[in-house]
Amino acid sequence: MSSSGRKKxxxxxxxxxxxxxxxxxxxxxxxxxxxxxxxxxxxxxSPNLAPKGEGDEISDGEDDLExxxx
Numbered sequence: 001m002s003s004s005g006r007k008k009x010x011x012x013x014x015x016x017x018x019x020x021x022x023x024x025x026x027x028x029x030x031x032x033x034x035x036x037x038x039x040x041x042x043x044x045x046s047p048n049l050a051p052k053g054e055g056d057e058i059s060d061g062e063d064d065l066e067x068x069x070x
Contacts, residue, residue: 024031 020035021031024034027034
């Protein structure tokens with residue numbers, strides 16, 4: 001039994017973990033390496049790139065500062 005007990009909400013996660021561990025054992029593969037391979041195939045490492053033409057200028061952010069005199 002898992003550390004979370006038999007909570008119904010944890011069943012999908014526990015099943016996924018069991019299936020992943022079972023597959024790694026059958027393939028005699030390192031779990032960490034396999035996890036990173038799968039995660040790398042699912043997630044794009046740079047989804048927030050600016051479209052061409054936008055953000056090409058270099059700015060240190062000081063142009064937007066406004067100083068108020070006391």
